[in-house]
Amino acid sequence: MVIFNVxxxxxxxxxxxxxxxxxxxxxxxxxxxxxxxxGILYKLKLLRSNQQFLLSSLKMT
Structure with missing residues (x-):
């Protein structure tokens, strides 16, 4: 059993x-x-989409 554990x-x-x-x-x-x-362009697209989402959610409130 000890050998099995090892x-x-x-x-x-x-x-x-x-x-x-x-x-x-x-x-x-x-x-x-x-x-x-x-990759840099992909990061920029993500940032822009996040900004647009945040702005649209702020307009809704």
Whole structure:
């Protein structure tokens, strides 16, 4: 039973390392994506749509 617990702990630690690498790679990808011109335009569109939503909600009240 002790050996089983040790094996489970080792597998758990390995999976944590793999998930951490995946997360880091995803963050690097998103950094590149949003650092491009297209990403900047996408951010501006989001900001404008949020501003329009806020203005329209203020007019309703």
């Amino acid at each position: 094996v489970i702990l080792i597998i758990n630690e390995i999976l944590k390392k793999v998930e951490e690498r995946i997360k880091i790679n995803r963050q690097k990808y998103l950094k590149v994506l949003f650092g491009t011109r297209l």
